[in-house]
Each structure stands twice: as structure tokens, then as C-alpha cells.
Amino acid sequence: MKAAHPHAPAQAIASLWDSHHFSALDKSHLRHADIQPVLDEIADYPSITRETIGYSCTGKSIERLSMGSGPLIILAWTQMHGDEPTATAAVLDWLKLLHLNSTSNSLALGSDWTSLVTLHIIPMLNPDGAERDTRVNEQGIDINRDAKQLQTPEGRLLWQQVQTLKPDVAFNLHDQNPYYSAGPTAYPATIAFLAPAFHPDKHVDAPRLRAKQLIACMADTLSHWLPCHIGRYDDTYSLRS
Numbered sequence: 001m002k003a004a005h006p007h008a009p010a011q012a013i014a015s016l017w018d019s020h021h022f023s024a025l026d027k028s029h030l031r032h033a034d035i036q037p038v039l040d041e042i043a044d045y046p047s048i049t050r051e052t053i054g055y056s057c058t059g060k061s062i063e064r065l066s067m068g069s070g071p072l073i074i075l076a077w078t079q080m081h082g083d084e085p086t087a088t089a090a091v092l093d094w095l096k097l098l099h100l101n102s103t104s105n106s107l108a109l110g111s112d113w114t115s116l117v118t119l120h121i122i123p124m125l126n127p128d129g130a131e132r133d134t135r136v137n138e139q140g141i142d143i144n145r146d147a148k149q150l151q152t153p154e155g156r157l158l159w160q161q162v163q164t165l166k167p168d169v170a171f172n173l174h175d176q177n178p179y180y181s182a183g184p185t186a187y188p189a190t191i192a193f194l195a196p197a198f199h200p201d202k203h204v205d206a207p208r209l210r211a212k213q214l215i216a217c218m219a220d221t222l223s224h225w226l227p228c229h230i231g232r233y234d235d236t237y238s239l240r241s
């Protein structure tokens with residue numbers, strides 16, 4: 001039998017989201033202009049800082065929002081593929097709920113996580129792709145295939161952030177295709193995780209082992225809210241991954 005969940009129940013979080021989420025982001029296609037008013041609001045929260053870290057091919061700003069001051073550094077970015085906007089809306093809503101939690105403990109997170117973790121979020125890494133609702137950037141390059149050659153300004157920017165921030169954990173957040181199930185079940189995968197292999201033979205080195213262990217913890221925690229809906233992302237090469 002599972003222990004009682006230490007955090008807020010799903011219904012409480014759902015009603016918080018209903019009351020406070022950014023309804024301007026309730027769209028299937030999110031562009032750079034859509035998120036600017038939201039970034040302006042979030043930048044006013046005393047617990048969050050906003051910094052323009054660079055510009056896309058066509059000169060659209062790429063920004064980073066940061067919260068917390070703890071020793072564990074987490075970096076997450078969204079919409080590296082311009083046509084995958086759901087994580088952008090999710091992280092911005094999440095930051096608002098974390099901000100509200102900082103005064104009301106409405107998420108019942110227990111200890112002060114901001115003294116344990118520094119959280120950096122780059123919403124919409126590929127604003128030019130977002131503008132045209134395409135996977136690739138303005139140069140027609142998939143930024144998720146540019147980690148070594150660094151031909152794109154957006155890929156170089158991400159690399160600079162990794163070099164500067166030296167994150168302990170990094171999350172490359174993509175959309176979840178609704179047609180995939182969580183394993184051989186009838187349940188759609190609401191969220192799926194992948195600890196990508198760094199080596200061609202896919203052996204598990206120390207960072208990948210740590211990523212797998214973290215995923216196991218996250219899946220265990222999330223299973224209280226999403227039983228049967230958590231998948232393991234297929235790591236065979238796919239044009240769409």
C-alpha cells in the first residue's frame with residue numbers, strides 16, 4: 001500500500017490551476033507575442049527574476065526566469081520545437097503557482113524548496129519556429145539536432161547557458177503526442193520521460209544513471225496524481241523526437 005501523499009491532492013491543485021492559470025495561453029499555437037504580457041506579469045513577482053539571455057535568428061528575445069537560491073541547479077527549456085507549445089504554457093502557469101505558494105503554501109510543498117534549489121526556466125527557446133508553427137528554426141534547422149555543430153543562434157545560446165549555469169539537472173521539455181499509450185495499456189501517456197543515451201552503444205554512464213534515478217522518483221511522485229498515465233519515451237531514432 002502506498003504511503004499517504006505528502007503534497008496537495010490532485011483536486012486542490014486542479015482548482016488552484018482553474019483559478020490562477022494564464023488563460024491567454026489557452027491556445028494551440030503560442031507565439032512570442034503571446035507570452036510577453038505573461039513574462040511581464042511574472043517579472044513583477046518578487047520571488048522571480050527575468051533576464052533576456054539572447055536573441056533568435058530574426059531578433060526575437062529569448063528570456064530566462066529564475067527562482068530560488070539553493071545549491072541544486074535545475075535548468076529547463078521549452079518549445080525548442082516551435083510547434084510544441086504546451087510546456088511553455090505549463091511552466092509559466094507553474095511559476096505562477098510557485099509564486100503564490102511562496103506566500104500561502106497553497107501547494108503544500110512542505111520545506112522551503114527555494115533554499116534547496118535554484119530553478120532556471122527558458123520558455124520558448126525557438127520563437128521563430130513558434131511564429132511560423134514549425135519544428136525547425138528560421139534557418140530550417142532542428143535545434144534538437146544542433147547540440148554538436150551549434151549552427152543555430154538558439155542552440156549556441158542554450159550551450160552558453162549550460163556552460164554558465166552548470167545545471168545539476170536539465171529538462172528538455174517537448175509536447176506529448178496524445179496518440180501514444182503508457183506502455184502496452186489503453187491509457188494515454190499524459191507525460192513521458194527519457195534519459196537520453198550519450199554514447200552510441202547506449203551504455204548507462206554516471207549522469208544517465210542519475211537521470212534514470214531522478215525519473216524513477218518523479219514517476220513515483222506523479223503516480224499519486226496520474227496513475228497509469230506515465231510513459232517511457234521511446235529512444236529509437238525518430239524524426240519526431
Ligand SMILES: [Zn+2]
Nearest residue numbers: 081084174175
Ligand atoms: Zn519536440
